[in-house]
Structures are given as structure tokens and as C-alpha cells.
Amino acid sequence: MTLQIDTLPELRQLLAEQRHRRRTIGLVPTMGNLHAGHASLVSAAKSQCDYVVTSIFVNPLQFGPNEDFARYPRTLAADKAALAQAGCDAVFTPAVSALYPTGLEQQTRISVPYLSSLYCGKTRPGHFDGVCTIVCKLFNMSQPDVAYFGLKDFQQFFLISRMVADLQLPLRLAGLPTVREASGLALSSRNGYLNAEQRAQAAAIYATLQQVAQRIQVGERDFLQLERLALARLEAAGLRPDYFQVVDRHSLLPAQAHSHQLVLLAAAYAGTTRLIDNVTVETPLAG
Ligand code: PAF
Numbered sequence: 001m002t003l004q005i006d007t008l009p010e011l012r013q014l015l016a017e018q019r020h021r022r023r024t025i026g027l028v029p030t031m032g033n034l035h036a037g038h039a040s041l042v043s044a045a046k047s048q049c050d051y052v053v054t055s056i057f058v059n060p061l062q063f064g065p066n067e068d069f070a071r072y073p074r075t076l077a078a079d080k081a082a083l084a085q086a087g088c089d090a091v092f093t094p095a096v097s098a099l100y101p102t103g104l105e106q107q108t109r110i111s112v113p114y115l116s117s118l119y120c121g122k123t124r125p126g127h128f129d130g131v132c133t134i135v136c137k138l139f140n141m142s143q144p145d146v147a148y149f150g151l152k153d154f155q156q157f158f159l160i161s162r163m164v165a166d167l168q169l170p171l172r173l174a175g176l177p178t179v180r181e182a183s184g185l186a187l188s189s190r191n192g193y194l195n196a197e198q199r200a201q202a203a204a205i206y207a208t209l210q211q212v213a214q215r216i217q218v219g220e221r222d223f224l225q226l227e228r229l230a231l232a233r234l235e236a237a238g239l240r241p242d243y244f245q246v247v248d249r250h251s252l253l254p255a256q257a258h259s260h261q262l263v264l265l266a267a268a269y270a271g272t273t274r275l276i277d278n279v280t281v282e283t284p285l286a287g
Contacts, residue, residue, distance in 0.1 A: 002054075002083045003090040008099075008141060011092050015053070015142055023050035027144035029135055032056040033073040033189035034082045037179040041148040042086035044176055049146055054083055055092040055138055061104055062130030073192055092142070099137060110136045112159045112166070115252050119265055120155050120276060123242050131156055132163050139164075144171055152178040152186045154263055154278040158252050178277070180206065186277045197238075198270035204237030208244070209264050209279040216246070216262065216281050223255050234268050242267035242274065249280065259283075 005011050018025055026049030028041045038054075045052040056079060063069035076093065083091050100107055109129045115121075116128035139147065149157050157175045164173060179187045184206035185199065194202060208230050215226060223246040230244040244266045248259040255262050262281045267274060 002080060002088045004080065005090055005092050006094060006098070008094065011053075011090075011141060014090060015051075018051045019143075024145040025049060025142065026052045027138065027142050027147045028052065028054040028088070029138050029147065029149070030054055030056055031058045031072065031189065032079050033075050033192070034079045035179070035187045035189065037150050037152065037187040039082060039086045040179055041150060041176055042083065042088045044174060045146065045148050046087045048174075049144075051089050052087070053090045053092055053142055053144070054088050055094075055142075057092075057094055057099065057134065057138075059099075059130060059134040060096060061100070061107065061109075061133055062127050064124055064126065067124070068190075068193075073189060099134070107133065109133045110163060110167075112162050115155075115162065116159055118155075118252070119243055119245055119247075120267060123267065123274075128156065128159050132159060135160055136163060136167070136169075139169055139171060146172045146174055148174045148176060150178060151175045152188065152277060154265060155252065184210070186275070188275060190273050190275065193273040194270055198273065201238040202268075202270045202275055204234060204239060205266055205268055205275060205277045206279075208233045208237075209266055209277060212244075212246075212264055213279050213281045216264075216283055219284065221257065221283075230264075230266070234266070238270075240269040242269065 015025055026045030028045055030038055042052060042054060058072050060069055110132040111129045112132060121128050151157055161173055183203035185203050212226050212230050220226060227244050227246060231241045234241040246255040247263050247265055248255050249261040249263045260283045263278050265278045267276045
């Protein structure tokens, strides 16, 4: 059984009790509509912490005015069953009015400058301010020892790591590998928007990432050319690419000649659904 808590005072009391008993707390922040990727986060939390809380909160602050906040899938009954199955101890399901009592307009925001305006942030202005703000609030509310995120949202994880370092927050972050369908398509709550044809097209995102990764691994270094090829390949598969970028894993900036640990970031639309994915590449060190 997973205990459901809706209010902040209840959450604080529950977790204060756990801390009093010297139990470590793992937090898994989610927006619900849970899939096997989320279950892997809960399982990891369960294996490393004494008490695991998953938050389910569709955060209006991270959605743009023309995005899918209203129709984002809300599947609480199924989510609770999945959490019980994964061994989650408590699920925190606050109302929007509980987390933003004075509304969104004048809400204090956390912003990681510059890096949050790149890649996904370029297409979704303000998105990462919304993410960092809610994640910081969830950290303050639950004071976890460890917080778990999927690495499918690589830029998100990078920015949250920077926020935790900059604000000197006393917790550890764990980033877990992306869980994929057999086709390679990264699991995402937004996959539910895809029809059969779009789902088949979407598999080209991971295939393209892998193809570029292999070319870099065998020594290709013309990243601009590789990015162009990748965009063409996504388009040929019937997708509308948003961006394909080779970045330095340590700075999140576009890869330079000296960059060796890289991440390939991609975003593309299948129909109107925007999907993201990435792969990490270790390049051979120059002699
Ligand atoms: O990755 C997500 O599901 C969300 O961006 C997060 C981290 C739960 C914040 O709302």
C-alpha cells in the first residue's frame, strides 16, 4: 500500500517522523502518468533509501500558453497501483492551489541563467524556470537525502544539478538511464499522444542518435556536418526536427574540438507531439 498525502503539513509531518527515526528519504518528482521509466526511479530509490516519496504534480508553471497542460494525462488510479507495485511508501498529490497559493504570475522563480535558454529552452521559453522552481519547492518541502530523475531529460537534469550546486542544497541527485521500447523509442508520458504511424516514425530519433554516436566514436569530429545529417534523417523519417545538437557533457555547451565526453541531444515533432531524447558518447582521446 502506498500512502496518499495531499497537503503540505501532512507531508512535512510524515517526513519529520521518518527523519526522527533516522530513516533516509528518497524523492521521485513526477508529473504522473507513470511508466516503466518512473518505476525504475522508484525501484532505485527503494534500494538506496529507507523511505520513498513520489510526488505527482502537473506543474502549470513549466507549460507554455500553447502547450498541453490542460490535456496532459492525469491517471492517478493507475499511478497509485504502479507505485504500490514498485514499493513506493508515499505519494504526494498536492493541488495547484496548495503549491501556488498566490497564483503563478507573482510566484518567485528559480532560474539557471543562459543554459536554460538553449535547446529545449529556446523552443519552450520559461519552461526550465518552471521546472527549477517546482523542483526547488519540492526539495524544500520534503528535504530528501536523494532525489531521482530520468536522464531522458538530460538538459533538465543538468540544470537541476547546477541549481543544487549553486544554491548549496543538502541533497544528492541520482540520474537514471532512459528506459526504451523495443523499437528504441524512449518511454515518455507524451508517447500516449502518438498514433501507430507517428510511433513508428518516432523510433527514428533514437536510431539517428545512435548512428551519429557511432560516427563520432570512429573518429568523425565535424559536429556541424553530423548535426545537419541528423536533421535530414529525422525529416526523411517523417518527423519535424526541432534541434539536434552535439554538446559537451560537462558544460552543456556546443561541443568544441577539445570536447571528449559528449551528449547528443535531439528534439523532434511527430505530428504535433514534441519528443526528446539523447545519448552519451565517449570519444577516443586524441593522442
Ligand atoms: O520531468 C518531469 O516529470 C518534470 O519536469 C518534473 C521534474 C517532475 C518537474 O515538474
